[in-house]
Amino acid sequence: MSREPVTTTPSAPSQPTAQAAELLHMSVGPHLRHSDTVAGTMLSVAAALVPALVASVAFFGIKSAVLVAASVASCVLTEWLILWLLIKRPRAIADCSAVATGLLLAFTLPPGLPVWMAVLASVFAVGVVKMPFGGLGGNFLNPAMAGRVFLMVCYPAALHAFVSPASGSMCGLPPETLDLLAGKIDGVAGATPLAAFNMITTALSSPEMLDEQNFHIMDFQDALVPMFLGRTGGCIGETSALALIVGAAFLWYRRVIGFKIPATYLTTMLVLSWLFNGTGSLVTTEAFIVPVYHILGGGVLLGALFMATDPVTSPVTPFGKILFGTGCGVLTFLFRKVGGHVEGVAYAIVLMNLTVPLINRFTCPRAYGTRRRRAKGVLA
Amino acid sequence: MFRVLRSNSNEAAEIVRDALVRGVFSENPLLVCATGLCPALAISTTLPRGFTLGAAMTVALACSNALISMLRAWIPASVRIPCHLVVIAAVVTVVDILLRSSLPGMSDSLGIYIPLIAVNCVVLERGNVFASRNTVFHSVVDGCVVGIGFCLPLCLIAGVREIVGSGSLAGIALLPAYPGIEIVVIAPGGFLALGFAIGIVNFVKAHRRHRA
Amino acid sequence: MNITELFELSLAAALANNIVLSRFLGICPTLGVAKKLPGATGMGLAVTLIMSVAAIITWSLNVLVLVPAGLTYFRLLVFVLVIAALVQAAEIAVLYFSPRLYRSLGVYLPMITTNCAILGLTLVNADANPVTGAPFTSVEAFVNGLASGAGFLLVLVLMAGIREKLETADVPKALAGTPITLISAGLMAMAFLAFAGMGASW
Numbered sequence: 001m002s003r004e005p006v007t008t009t010p011s012a013p014s015q016p017t018a019q020a021a022e023l024l025h026m027s028v029g030p031h032l033r034h035s036d037t038v039a040g041t042m043l044s045v046a047a048a049l050v051p052a053l054v055a056s057v058a059f060f061g062i063k064s065a066v067l068v069a070a071s072v073a074s075c076v077l078t079e080w081l082i083l084w085l086l087i088k089r090p091r092a093i094a095d096c097s098a099v100a101t102g103l104l105l106a107f108t109l110p111p112g113l114p115v116w117m118a119v120l121a122s123v124f125a126v127g128v129v130k131m132p133f134g135g136l137g138g139n140f141l142n143p144a145m146a147g148r149v150f151l152m153v154c155y156p157a158a159l160h161a162f163v164s165p166a167s168g169s170m171c172g173l174p175p176e177t178l179d180l181l182a183g184k185i186d187g188v189a190g191a192t193p194l195a196a197f198n199m200i201t202t203a204l205s206s207p208e209m210l211d212e213q214n215f216h217i218m219d220f221q222d223a224l225v226p227m228f229l230g231r232t233g234g235c236i237g238e239t240s241a242l243a244l245i246v247g248a249a250f251l252w253y254r255r256v257i258g259f260k261i262p263a264t265y266l267t268t269m270l271v272l273s274w275l276f277n278g279t280g281s282l283v284t285t286e287a288f289i290v291p292v293y294h295i296l297g298g299g300v301l302l303g304a305l306f307m308a309t310d311p312v313t314s315p316v317t318p319f320g321k322i323l324f325g326t327g328c329g330v331l332t333f334l335f336r337k338v339g340g341h342v343e344g345v346a347y348a349i350v351l352m353n354l355t356v357p358l359i360n361r362f363t364c365p366r367a368y369g370t371r372r373r374r375a376k377g378v379l380a
Numbered sequence: 381m382f383r384v385l386r387s388n389s390n391e392a393a394e395i396v397r398d399a400l401v402r403g404v405f406s407e408n409p410l411l412v413c414a415t416g417l418c419p420a421l422a423i424s425t426t427l428p429r430g431f432t433l434g435a436a437m438t439v440a441l442a443c444s445n446a447l448i449s450m451l452r453a454w455i456p457a458s459v460r461i462p463c464h465l466v467v468i469a470a471v472v473t474v475v476d477i478l479l480r481s482s483l484p485g486m487s488d489s490l491g492i493y494i495p496l497i498a499v500n501c502v503v504l505e506r507g508n509v510f511a512s513r514n515t516v517f518h519s520v521v522d523g524c525v526v527g528i529g530f531c532l533p534l535c536l537i538a539g540v541r542e543i544v545g546s547g548s549l550a551g552i553a554l555l556p557a558y559p560g561i562e563i564v565v566i567a568p569g570g571f572l573a574l575g576f577a578i579g580i581v582n583f584v585k586a587h588r589r590h591r592a
Numbered sequence: 593m594n595i596t597e598l599f600e601l602s603l604a605a606a607l608a609n610n611i612v613l614s615r616f617l618g619i620c621p622t623l624g625v626a627k628k629l630p631g632a633t634g635m636g637l638a639v640t641l642i643m644s645v646a647a648i649i650t651w652s653l654n655v656l657v658l659v660p661a662g663l664t665y666f667r668l669l670v671f672v673l674v675i676a677a678l679v680q681a682a683e684i685a686v687l688y689f690s691p692r693l694y695r696s697l698g699v700y701l702p703m704i705t706t707n708c709a710i711l712g713l714t715l716v717n718a719d720a721n722p723v724t725g726a727p728f729t730s731v732e733a734f735v736n737g738l739a740s741g742a743g744f745l746l747v748l749v750l751m752a753g754i755r756e757k758l759e760t761a762d763v764p765k766a767l768a769g770t771p772i773t774l775i776s777a778g779l780m781a782m783a784f785l786a787f788a789g790m791g792a793s794w
Binding site for chain 1: 750753754757758762763771775776779784785786
């Protein structure tokens with residue numbers, strides 16, 4: 001579709017008609033174009049993820065860059081092959097959505113994961129979750145999150161094999177605190193911050209026991225700064241909260257993501273983890289440290305800022321977005337507290353993706369002048 | 381029935397051949413008509429399980445079709461479906477007992493899916509549509525070929541799922557260093573495998589129609 | 593008969609061992625009926641109703657008649673007949689008491705006779721309770737039936753939503769219809785695996 005207007009010329013020009021013809025421009029709509037393109041949006045997302053990528057290479061070394069490159073390459077290759085051989089629309093690869101999928105998928109993987117697992121997850125994410133539905137816009141599950149769930153089902157042990165960052169400790173706690181704990185609880189030194197937190201708060205499950213062992217939830221405060229900056233163990237994209245927030249701010253400025261879904265997701269997580277904080281009270285300082293811990297640990301920031309806001313698989317209506325964010329927060333907290341998973345974000349987002357078409361249907365704004373639709377639409 | 385076999389053996393062979401083509405290819409219950417999917421999804425995790433269920437289904441189909449065809453003159457039309465259900469349930473009970481006595485391990489592994497053949501859409505449909513209107517010979521042939529048409533894709537899908545999922549076939553490890561893709565042998569894998577199988581069949585059919 | 597155990601059993605029946613996505617029963621209605629939300633809700637409610645009543649009746653017959661008499665071989669026959677009769681009775685009852693309800697639900701009732709889900713659930717009730725390890729009690733059988741029906745309703749409703757979204761998607765021709773619905777069901781099953789680990793830590 002060309003951007004130039006097409007001028008028609010009559011077959012037998014006579015003087016006045018030729019002049020009139022030059023004034024008549026014909027072109028196919030749309031006639032007013034915005035400068036945004038799909039490729040531009042996807043590349044903005046990729047650019048927003050660059051700070052987190054740089055942080056992860058700084059903390060974990062070149063292997064995280066290798067994993068990211070492998071993931072992006074296999075996503076692009078799979079999508080191109082399917083578009084070229086099966087769907088016969090090879091130029092659709094230029095919308096760069098496979099690049100964004102590959103990046104987001106890689107960010108949910110631990111740095112030490114074998115490369116072939118990342119490749120397999122990418123092939124699954126693009127070839128099963130996205131392309132059978134016709135490519136971009138047809139899928140109902142977030143491909144990156146579905147790829148991560150695929151790995152969680154097939155190779156759960158490999159996903160928990162985290163490596164220490166080059167600087168900083170695995171769980172973000174300073175060496176003195178680690179020595180204090182290492183004598184009492186096994187495996188603390190090798191766990192990610194959230195896993196360590198869970199381990200300690202379950203092992204020393206009452207406030208009296210904590211006092212007795214000379215350990216206080218306040219000691220976890222020392223882990224918060226490394227968790228914010230990224231000097232802890234975890235997945236490639238999720239350790240550095242600072243880098244993620246910078247990237248998300250850039251995307252918000254470019255109007256690629258809104259604020260409703262991340263705000264409601266994070267608020268719900270904060271409120272729920274404050275209400276059920278496990279320290280026995282609601283007004284002490286510990287009670288306020290625990291929610292911040294839950295936000296900074298695990299993939300919550302990555303999920304809330306980049307995954308849940310995927311425009312294809314999140315609701316369209318404003319109230320729908322609020323519902324979606326709240327639902328994601330509730331499910332994540334539930335899976336963390338009660339389920340057998342340390343990390344509930346992937347499953348929570350994927351489950352909420354399933355409900356998005358229904359949310360869209362039921363939060364449709366009422367057209368002016370019509371009556372509110374009752375349960376007629378459900379049981380008619 | 382015996383008169384048919386003795387004097388019209390050529391015609392019988394033709395009936396069998398037509399029925400085979402219809403039951404296995406053009407009207408395959410699993411891949412074309414997409415009926416009776418419940419056991420196909422649950423059982424197709426390993427080749428032996430798939431084959432056992434397919435064989436049990438074939439036997440049940442043939443016997444129930446024969447019985448329904450024999451009784452078709454005496455079943456009033458208003459209670460046709462409950463009568464068919466009774467006949468099929470009786471046949472499946474017998475099949476279940478035989479299986480439990482001869483292959484107890486496999487029977488345990490198949491669990492409730494053998495008794496569920498009694499309400500399988502394929503069995504009921506063949507009984508209702510075909511066996512209640514045709515001779516016993518036709519019905520038995522129809523039951524056998526529809527059963528084969530069910531069993532073959534089931535074995536194929538089960539074999540593929542087992543190889544891709546665990547690198548072994550019928551318990552024999554084919555690819556020793558294969559780490560296995562767990563998701564293929566559990567619940568989601570069944571849906572995905574069958575979906576893609578039917579998709580491949582549709583693709584091949586459209587391609588052949590395009591070329592022809 | 594613990595309230596916690598009952599709660600755990602109902603969550604397991606509805607989510608972790610979901611009758612469609614985990615036990616593979618009731619696929620035919622999921623593929624056929626769950627195209628639009630009203631159809632899906634109607635079918636799901638009808639199945640829940642029949643399933644809970646059938647669970648109690650078949651459990652009673654099994655435990656009070658068949659097992660003591662040593663006639664477990666007739667279980668399948670008896671269950672099939674009971675379910676067929678129950679569906680017929682339910683249809684008549686619904687038509688008599690509420691014609692309006694019959695108009696919305698009644699058309700799905702005859703389809704339920706051949707639904708694997710109901711027979712499958714009654715056969716599951718004849719085995720051991722996965723939560724306690726002992727055979728099902730009557731209340732547990734009823735709760736199992738009710739919760740499985742609720743899980744079935746949930747899957748049908750979600751599937752209806754996804755099918756409505758798929759109508760506007762550019763699905764390749766080879767995959768249109770049954771294949772893409774099966775693939776969607778597979779992805780839904782993968783999502784529901786989230787609940788598989790939850791039973792262990794209640």
